[in-house]
Amino acid sequence: MKLDDFRLLLRGKEFVPIIIGGMGVNISTAKLALESARLGGIGHISDAEVNAVADQRFGTSFVSNKKAKYSSSQNNRNKAEVQFDLEELAEAQKMHVSKTMEEKKGTGAIFLNCMEKLTMNNPLGTLKTRLSAAMEAGIDGITLSAGLHLRSFELVQDNPRFYDTLFGIIVSSVQALKIFLQRASRVGRLPDYIVVEGPLAGGHLGFNIKDWREFNLKTITNEVLQFLKNQDLQIPVVPAGGVFTGTDAVEFLQSGASAVQVATRFTVTKESGLPDYVKQRYFQASEEDVVVNTVSPTGYPMRMLKQSPVLKKSVKPNCEGLGYLLDSKGDCSYLAAYHDELEKGANEKISIMEKVCLCTGMFAFRCWTCGHYVYRLKDTTNKLLDGTYQLLTAEHVFKDYQFSEDHKIRLPELELEFA
Numbered sequence: 001m002k003l004d005d006f007r008l009l010l011r012g013k014e015f016v017p018i019i020i021g022g023m024g025v026n027i028s029t030a031k032l033a034l035e036s037a038r039l040g041g042i043g044h045i046s047d048a049e050v051n052a053v054a055d056q057r058f059g060t061s062f063v064s065n066k067k068a069k070y071s072s073s074q075n076n077r078n079k080a081e082v083q084f085d086l087e088e089l090a091e092a093q094k095m096h097v098s099k100t101m102e103e104k105k106g107t108g109a110i111f112l113n114c115m116e117k118l119t120m121n122n123p124l125g126t127l128k129t130r131l132s133a134a135m136e137a138g139i140d141g142i143t144l145s146a147g148l149h150l151r152s153f154e155l156v157q158d159n160p161r162f163y164d165t166l167f168g169i170i171v172s173s174v175q176a177l178k179i180f181l182q183r184a185s186r187v188g189r190l191p192d193y194i195v196v197e198g199p200l201a202g203g204h205l206g207f208n209i210k211d212w213r214e215f216n217l218k219t220i221t222n223e224v225l226q227f228l229k230n231q232d233l234q235i236p237v238v239p240a241g242g243v244f245t246g247t248d249a250v251e252f253l254q255s256g257a258s259a260v261q262v263a264t265r266f267t268v269t270k271e272s273g274l275p276d277y278v279k280q281r282y283f284q285a286s287e288e289d290v291v292v293n294t295v296s297p298t299g300y301p302m303r304m305l306k307q308s309p310v311l312k313k314s315v316k317p318n319c320e321g322l323g324y325l326l327d328s329k330g331d332c333s334y335l336a337a338y339h340d341e342l343e344k345g346a347n348e349k350i351s352i353m354e355k356v357c358l359c360t361g362m363f364a365f366r367c368w369t370c371g372h373y374v375y376r377l378k379d380t381t382n383k384l385l386d387g388t389y390q391l392l393t394a395e396h397v398f399k400d401y402q403f404s405e406d407h408k409i410r411l412p413e414l415e416l417e418f419a
């Protein structure tokens with residue numbers, strides 16, 4: 001059987017059951033998401049560091065203006081005063097979403113990945129602004145991810161597009177799902193789909209650093225399916241994390257899932273936002289290069305390549321320009337670690353091992369986060385004469401998931417490049 005023998009049904013509309021997961025910061029570009037929609041599946045854009053992404057995409061100056069406005073707080077340990085201007089945030093989000101939606105073709109859909117742990121020095125105000133602006137700009141659906149806020153639905157229930165927009169959540173356990181559903185019942189709105197993310201996914205993990213290895217996606221997915229059945233709830237379940245072949249996906253659909261969410265295989269496509277030299281590092285990776293650590297100031301474990309530049313060099317925090325990880329009090333654990341070092345008398349060449357400046361690291365593609373099976377990417381393409389790996393197209397990878405059988409992975413046609 002192949003994945004194309006199944007369809008994902010959301011509010012009566014059929015999709016190829018492939019969802020390309022959100023990959024911040026702008027790794028899941030509009031181009032990548034649009035390809036998935038064109039081919040009948042679902043693609044995510046991400047609103048992580050959206051002001052910075054808008055500057056890159058549309059030539060606006062949100063980051064430099066904010067940086068200039070708060071330049072006097074540059075050496076402060078606490079950044080409570082460094083607030084996002086909510087109107088500007090809404091403007092950036094609307095540009096990011098509406099320009100993507102304008103280009104949409106095909107029968108699929110474009111969703112937004114909203115990582116709620118980006119608390120932006122004003123968790124509720126910025127979250128409400130991000131969600132409202134995305135709905136107003138016409139997004140088809142929103143996936144609430146890491147840091148799931150129990151009040152998310154309440155915050156936007158008065159928005160005229162609240163019932164029109166599809167909402168999904170990402171959870172890693174039945175427990176987390178139960179808590180969210182309890183709270184959501186207050187607004188009488190259930191999620192339209194549930195992404196169950198296992199311990200092999202890329203980005204942040206919803207598991208404890210000590211015992212993530214003890215969990216597996218199949219078991220958690222089955223627990224979620226059973227729980228929903230017991231509750232008589234019919235919500236599509238979408239496993240994510242380590243689904244590497246079309247046949248992996250088929251196995252999940254045969255046991256009751258409705259679609260799969262995948263990401264790592266798309267990181268090395270031409271449409272992915274990673275710079276080409278980083279794509280080559282993903283291809284070159286070996287299993288030993290993949291680490292799960294606690295350097296992210298979010299407090300969640302994160303998977304990345306151990307060669308990530310962010311692990312080698314510490315930078316001065318740029319909360320004035322970026323500041324997406326500042327909590328409600330204007331603090332961030334990297335900021336605290338940085339100032340602790342300064343107080344110890346460290347000079348410019350400061351080196352902090354336990355935390356990294358993730359805002360800068362992700363924006364500058366210096367944190368090479370990836371799914372566990374990143375080391376299998378080299379088997380999905382051709383090695384060229386110069387020793388580099390041939391980049392794939394999103395269409396090729398999408399169709400490989402859709403049509404392949406027996407765990408086979410189809411290689412792309414050899415692309416000969418002449419100087």
Ligand SMILES: Cc1cc2nc3c(=O)[nH]c(=O)nc-3n(C[C@H](O)[C@H](O)[C@H](O)COP(=O)(O)O)c2cc1C
Pocket residue numbers: 020021022023024025027046048113115145146170197200201202203204240241242243261262263264265267369370371372373
């Ligand atoms: C490079 C990269 C960046 C990611 N960034 C995010 C993110 O910003 N928010 C999120 O919810 N998930 C993020 N993820 C997780 C994916 O959306 C997806 O659920 C997961 O990686 C699927 O597993 P796979 O990569 O093994 O296919 C990221 C994954 C990768 C590989």
